[in-house]
Amino acid sequence: MRTSKHRHLEQEEVxxxxxxxxxxxGLHAVTVPAVAARIGVAERSVTAAWPDVxxxxxxxxxxxxxxxxxxxxxxxxxxxxxxQQLEVLLETLAEPVxxxxxxxxxxxxxxxxxxxxxxEAVRTExxxxxxxxxxxxxxxxxxGDHPDVDVDQVASHLLAVIDGVNAYSLVGYRTDIDRLxxxxxxxxxxxxxxxxxxxxxxxVV
Numbered sequence: 673m674r675t676s677k678h679r680h681l682e683q684e685e686v687x688x689x690x691x692x693x694x695x696x697x698g699l700h701a702v703t704v705p706a707v708a709a710r711i712g713v714a715e716r717s718v719t720a721a722w723p724d725v726x727x728x729x730x731x732x733x734x735x736x737x738x739x740x741x742x743x744x745x746x747x748x749x750x751x752x753x754x755x756q757q758l759e760v761l762l763e764t765l766a767e768p769v770x771x772x773x774x775x776x777x778x779x780x781x782x783x784x785x786x787x788x789x790x791x792e793a794v795r796t797e798x799x800x801x802x803x804x805x806x807x808x809x810x811x812x813x814x815x816g817d818h819p820d821v822d823v824d825q826v827a828s829h830l831l832a833v834i835d836g837v838n839a840y841s842l843v844g845y846r847t848d849i850d851r852l853x854x855x856x857x858x859x860x861x862x863x864x865x866x867x868x869x870x871x872x873x874x875x876v877v
Contacts, residue, residue, distance in 0.1 A: 755865060
C-alpha cells in the first residue's frame with residue numbers, strides 16, 4: 673500500500689482540489705481526507721494549509737459560484753439592449769449544463785445552516801446575484817424598455833424562481849423548456865416583457 677507523503681501546499685492548490693471534489697462528489701464531500709486523496713498527499717499537508725475545514729468549504733463554494741456569475745455577466749452584457757440581456761440571462765440560467773453548479777448551490781443552503789462561514793458566503797453570493805439581476809432590470813427601466821417598477825422586488829422574485837427551477841432541474845422535475853417558460857412568465861408579469869415566440873428548445877452554447 674502506497675503511503676501519501678507530507679509536503680507543503682499553497683492554499684490555492686488546496687482550493688483547486690476542493691473545487692474538483694465539490695463538482696465530482698458534492699460540496700458535502702469537501703473534507704480533509706477527500707482533498708488530500710485528490711492531491712495525493714498526507715492529510716496533514718491539507719490541514720497545514722487550511723486548518724479550518726469549514727473555512728475551506730466556504731471558500732470552495734465562493735470560488736465556484738463567483739466564477740459562474742462572472743461567466744454569466746460576460747454572456748449577458750455582450751448584448752446591447754436590456755431586453756436582450758434579460759432574455760439571455762434567463763436562457764443561460766435555464767441551461768441543463770449548469771447542473772453541477774446548481775447542485776453546489778442547493779447543498780450550500782442546507783450545509784450553511786450548520787456552517788456559519790458557509791452561510792455567510794451564501795448570503796454574500798446571493799447578494800452579488802441580486803445586484804446583477806437588479807442592474808439589468810434597472811437599465812431597462814432607465815431606457816424605457818421596462819416599466820417603472822420596484823427593481824429590488826422584481827430581482828428578488830426572479831431569483832427565487834430561478835433558484836426553484838434550478839432545484840427542479842436536479843431531479844428532472846418538469847422539462848428544461850417548462851422551466852424557461854416559467855421564468856419568462858415571471859418577467860412578463862412584472863415587466864410586461866415578451867421575448868418573441870415561446871421557447872421550443874434551449875440552445876446551449
